[in-house]
Amino acid sequence: MKKILRSLLVGFSALVALSTLAACSSGTTNEATSTTSEVPTTSPATPPAFPQSARYVADMTSADGKTMTIGISVDGGEVAAYACNGTDDEAWFFGTQTDGKIDLKSRFRDTLSAELAGTDVEGDLTMNGVAYQFTAAPVSGEAGMYTAVLDGVRASWVVREDGTAIGVQLNGISGRDFEQAELQQLSDLQFRNEVRNKRQLQQAQQITRLANGAMSSKINGKDVTPTLVTGTFRLS
Template sequence: MSHRGPLLTLLSGAVVAAVLLVLSAQANTDSTEASNAAAQAPPAAAPSQSSPSSDAIPPSGTESGKPTATPSKPVPTGRKAVFAGKVESGDATIAISVKDGQAVAYFCDGKRTEAWMRGPATGGDLDLKGAPGGTLTGTYGRNKAAGTVTAGGQEWKFDAPVVTEPAGIYRGTVTIQGARVDAGWIVLPDGTQVGVLTLRGVPQPAPPFDEDTKTATVDGTTMTVTEAEPR
């Protein structure tokens, strides 16, 4: 019996060593499998960096992020578009009527300076001329017209919205005691009338006209007023 103690001790130590050997081998196997799995896994995708698409459409009314003078939609063929408003300085008015590639424009300060201009209006561009020395260049679309007008030796910039009747351009002619009388008016969206009348070559403020009857009274004589048409 005296030899059993050491023998049991040796056997217990052998069992513990065997268990540790098995656990170590299992740990090495798990580590190797994890390393192999990591090596075989596809590389992680790099974070994507967004870039502008060539198909991206800029916001309405802009071109390359900058405001444009003209809306993109053109005036439909066979339809008339009328634009009216004050010039940038606010001391004069401009109105333009466009239809089927032609335009008529009228500049007026309501006192003595005025200019009638006509010309082509194609592809959204305006290039109008009139005597004496009136010119208008700019662009137009369905919503507004913008550009520069010259009259009476001065130049103004304008940005005029599209308007609906009775706003627009009007003119009238009558003969009084053998003298021809010409008048022009711009009716703004708020109903304000701005016009110049020329009697015997002298320009002066035009009297208001009746928008219902389309007539004006000049020195007791009735003048017929008509809307100016592009042609």
């Protein structure tokens, strides 16, 4: 009887030991599986966003010393930009911005590529084959781009934050008219020589601020009231 009882106790102890071992083994496996399945995730970076309405201005100098001034206006997704040297060259750019980036081409094949960098806009401008780099700071008040038209002549300006302005007047385009198919066949160099540089450009009259806050200037001796250019502005 004692032998039978002893055998039962040994068997019961062995069963308890096996159950405990299995439980521990199962717990370790579950913990390891749970640990390895917790893979950290990284949230995608949020692209920079322009303010709903903003204006930017910058002066720049090319590698060979040529100077240019640019104004950029953004309203929502719409963008308008104007660059000029104040004497005999200018370019208008129109389009949209996406995720804080701008990539535009003017009707005369000038290019503007820029993006929001903090509160500034950093970019590259190519005009008449000359490359410029710029960092345009945000401006307020009367600073920005302005334009006026009288008798088919257009004058345009960039007004800086300090109130100084630079502008160019477009009197027309000389040379022969090209069909659209012909224009597409011209190389960039041919296009600059045969079309772009045939524009009749001159320094615009100075733009001033009147006592009532309006801007004033002259085109060919006649008074005009320049209007502020917003991101939705487009040339007619």
